Amino acid sequence: MTVARLGDWRRTHQAADIRPEMEGEEVVVMGRVGDIRDLGGIKFFILHDVSGFVQVTAPKQKTPQAILDQISKLTQESSVAVRGKVVRASQAPRGVEVVPSEIKILNLAETPLPLDPLGRVKANLDTRLDARALDLRRQEVRAIFRIKNVALQAIRERLLSLGFVEVHTPKIVATATESGAALFPISYFEREAFLSQSPQLYKEVLTGAFERVFEVGPIFRAEEHDTTHHLNEAISVDIEVAYATASDVMDILEDLIVRAFKAVADRCGSELETLDHRLEVPKTPFPRITYTEALQILEKAGVKIRWGEDLPTPAERKLGELVGGAYFITDWPLAIKPFYTMPKEEDSKLSESFDLMYDWLELASGGTRIHQHDLLVRQLKSKGLNPESFKSHLLSYRYGLPPHAGWGLGLDRLTMVLTGRENIRECVLFPRDRRRLTP
């Protein structure tokens, strides 16, 4: 069947704004069809929009046959526009309903649907992601992205108020911006290029011009990881600050995390309830333990890690149990941090670096960066990298780049913590992992 165009119809109200006091008013509401109940002499359907829902009621006696026929054709999740009168009705959900005088079927949903949008029968994550367009209409799923949005807004507003400039660095890059980690090669006209794995080098350079910059953007990693907390495309919140050290940017990070938690706690009560998640705003200051102390804590708990090794996942989980909540691990061995990491002045085996953990999950990492050209070249070489391939980047360090520090925060991981989800795929609209490239 053909479906109607919108034409000159416009909403007069959102569904949730239809109230019993409006009895007798003519309204136009638009949304998607939920439950349809046909009792023979009276037909009901629930119209959902972004605000909530309202019941549309068509009693046979008072409704033209053409409209009754249209209602019989409706399928769940179809888009409709309803012009009608508001009727106060104690039997109706919310005590109010719309009795239609005209209906436009704007688009009919196919049947059967690939999953139950009302969630009465749970679907597996894989099934849900295959039908993500439908899945995203579910209340729980929308709650996740509303929370993500509120958290990001809180972070962005705070950074702007601190005088940060929001920047956008290239996502198509010529060479590896960093050591070893795999990049996605792409074809750039007649040359090979790569998808950027981090805005790191660009944001450092930008401190020379803007002093305080931040970026919210995608990062791409071509690693074949297969876990609940890694994706091949993720959203990173990155900052970089001139005339600052690791400890300064840790203070900023701590403040932002608390603000994000508070914003969600204050503004997303119903979303948290929908998700059945209790959110506790972390207390400040966050514990700051050094890498070496972390190893001692682990050793006492029977987990032995050789000094100088990165923390394997099981050790992180243990640390999450022992410390818990939001905490920093600082002063990492220089050897396991990237080449641009500043060595500690008093012990060059260590670095001015930190990870922000929440329970066992690494949310952010950062530190003081090297701003001196010659030291940077030495560090590149000691990592087995060729300074030649960083030539254009190194140029920036010859023009008096200020000392600077910064961090990168995984927004999708932060969303996991804020929503209590255990799989990062839940927290990304259209996730990209080792096997999933669609939708």
Added chain:
RNA sequence: GCCCUGGUGGUGUAGCCCGGUCUAACAUGGAGCCCUGUCGAGGCUCCGCCCCGGGUUCAAAUCCCGGCCAGGGCGCCA
């Protein structure tokens, strides 16, 4: 890439251990009919499934092998 577990109607599960009683069950869904107050409506009728390939066997959803896929645990990873 490794380990564990799994793959049964559109969706979610039971059945598998112990092969036959499975032309596969339950819920939800879909198609249709009845019903003027439903609100996870109710009643009736119907529809729809054993991941792919190979093997064992008189007989395979069930046992074995391989593949693919999924969930989890690792690894990898700024």
